[in-house]
Amino acid sequence: MSFGGQTPTIIVLKEGTDQSQGRGQIVSNINACLAVQATIRSTLGPYGGDLLLVDENGRQTITNDGATVMKLLDIVHPAARILTDIARSQDAEVGDGTTSVVVLAGEILKEIKEFVEQGVSSQVIIKGLRRASAMAVNKIKEIAVNTSEGNQRETLRKLAATAMSSKLIHRNSDFFTKMVVDAVLSLDQDDLNEKLIGIKKITGGALQDSLFVNGVAFKKTFSYAGFEQQPKSFKDPKIVCLNVELELKSEKDNAEVRVEQVSEYQAIVDAEWQIIFNKMEALYNTGAKVVLSKLPIGDLATQYFADRDVFCAGRVASDDLERVCQATGASIQSTCSDIQPQHLGTCARFEERQIGGERFNFFEGCPAAKTCTLVLRGGAEQFIAEVERSLHDAIMIVKRAIKNQSIVAGGGACEMEVSAYLHSYADKNVSTKIQSIIKAFAKALEVIPRQLCDNAGFDATDILNRLRVEHRKGNIWAGVDFMNEGIADNMKAFVWEPSLVKVNAIQAAVEAACLILSVDETIKNEESAQPQAPQRGLPPGAAQRALRGRGRGMPRR
Known part of the structure; x- marks a missing residue:
């Protein structure tokens, strides 16, 4: 088929689709990540500042925890959201070092940005970063100190x-x-x-x-009349944990009972009362002095237990009840009719105490205590x-x-040692393009001690130069000394961190950097988020009304 010598235009993507690609796209993604890094880097270290974050409802959060900051920042750039993911993974895997991992990932991207601008293939950069990361992790494992001996x-x-x-x-x-x-x-x-x-x-x-x-402590739950008459302290009580409702309820789902005589109605009411009384009597006969339930314990049951010197609490949160079972050895029961002695738990002391403006129930001296509570x-x-x-x-x-059980020194000591090692290795053993990538990665590691100094108000250039000299001499644990504004052996100063924190931070930061480098095209379809009008030929504005519901004056269909 002939088109008069012209190549036909083939439209694959919907009109309105934003498509950006190539080297400019990678640089744009890197710049977005650097903007996120600039927000969070001031919170790093002992003298890092806190961020005040206010959400759309006006709720304030003051924090310098990296994972919390990244979660609360409303990041819209798709590439920069990857930094949120690595902060979350660091928090889940290790629990600390969330700020470090974001700062490190941003600095790696900053150092390799010039290689991208010079036209170096992103695959070459990724290969160099992966090699440097593997060497850095091996070096950390090599220098880490085992703590299995000692106190x-x-x-x-x-x-x-x-x-x-x-x-x-x-x-x-x-x-x-x-x-x-x-x-x-x-x-x-x-x-x-x-x-x-x-x-x-x-x-x-x-x-x-x-x-x-x-043991376990939880806030006094919602209570009915008669609660104040119950005893608030026991020694060696038996404890029963239930998933049973002890309350008289009206019939659900508009149930209908037809009776011809008043005595028949009374029989129905008596049967309801008898059912709940049988449950309460069965619980009392177990010898339990503390009755806890996930479901409500009504005013009838509360008064029944108060008359018999038994403490009860309904609507106990499921995680609190689970921890009571862990500590006391009880097991949650779904029926009151067949509770055996082995189903009951016990503790040395149960007490209800006032703390501040709240009243708390305490279970202490638990025999099977595999749980605890921080108030x-x-x-x-x-x-x-x-x-x-x-x-x-x-x-x-x-x-x-x-x-x-392996530790390294903090305060930038570990990063400076790995950086010195990578510089030395690249100079002696690598002669290809990858040499400059490894050296760029080594330089990026220095961001941790530099940022620690900046946040503390120290002269970062002077301290970093002194640290480089010390590490060349072989002082592997030389790091920033915050007490004397200088450098110190941080292993002897007890500035310790698990080696897992450093290993995980480097691996996560490099993975994020490689992922961002491998994305060289973004396709954004703006219209896909907009629902289409349900009918053709509607007057202007009618489509919007149709989406919300049937508009005024529109015909029924």
């Missing part, structure tokens, strides 16, 4: 203190490191499920008023929320340190 508790406290050094609670780190280490060591050491550490927040009081409960106090709500985030990071670090 484990003391080592864990040092690691928790380093994790807290950049947080709001670093002034109270002695108080909280003991709490964190006790909390993790109270868990089952085989699976170390951190979800079994309950964290309860109560405004008011000082940070030092926070409590560690070797946090503080002035403002945002402050306590940040304390909780800080403790989460420290708990995760201690958990990882128990499973992977």
Whole structure:
């Protein structure tokens, strides 16, 4: 078929589709990631600032936790969202180093940006970065110090203190490191499920008023009349945990019962009452002194138990009830008729206590305690929320340190040693284009100590030069000394971090950089998000009305 010598125009994509590709697209993606990095880098380290984030509802969050910041930032650029993913993966895998991983990924992209602009193939850059990453990880594993010998508790406290050094609670780190280490060591050491550490927040009081409960504590649940007459303290009580409703309810789903005589109606009412009385009597006969249920316990049951010196609480949150079962050895029952003695739990002491403006139920001295509760106090709500985030990071670090007993020095020491090693290796052993990629990666690692110095107000150029000299001499743990504005042996100064934090950060940052480099085309279809008009030939504006519902004056169909 002839088209008069002209090549026909073939339209593949819908009209309105935005298509950008090539080297310019990669540079644009890198610039977007650098903008995100610039936002978060000021929060790194012991002297990093906090960010005040306000969402669309006016809710404020004050934090310097990288994962929280990345989650709350409303990033619209598709490539820059990859940084959010790596921060989330670092938080899930290790729990700390979330800011470091974003700063490092941004710096790697910044260093290799000029190679992209000069026309170096992105595949060559990716190959160089992967090689440098593998060498860096091997070097960290080689220099890491094993902590399996010595005082484990003391080592864990040092690691928790380093994790807290950049947080709001670093002034109270002695108080909280003991709490964190006790909390993790109270868990089952085989699976170390951190979800079994309950964290309860109560405004008011000082940070030092926070409590560690070797057992379970939860806020007093909604209660009916008769609750105040129940005993609030027991020694060695038996505990029953239920998933049963102990309440008289009206018939559901508009059920209809037809009766011809009043006595028949009375028989129905009596039967309902008899059912609930049988349940309560069966529970009382088990000898349990504490009755807990996920479902409501109504006023009739509350008064029944109060008359018999039994404590009850309904509508207990499922995670709290699960932790009570873990601690006391009870098992959740779905019926009241066949409860055996082995289904009941026990604890040394049950008590209801007032803490601040709240009343809490405490289960302490539990025989099977594989769980604990941290009750946090503080002035403002945002402050306590940040304390909780800080403790989460420290708990995760201690958990990882128990499973992977190798540490490195923090304060930029590990990054400077790996950087010096990569520079030396590239000069001696690599002669291809990849040499400059490895050296660029080595330079990018220096962003951690440099940013630590910048955030602390130190002379970054001077300190980095001194660190390079020390590492060339073989002082592998030389890092930034925040106390004396200089450099120090951070291994001796007890600035410790699990090697897993560094390994995971480097691997995640390089993966993100390689992913962003491999994207050289973005196709954005603006119209796909807009629903099409349901009918043709509608007057202007009618299509919008049709989408919302049948507009006024439109014919029924």
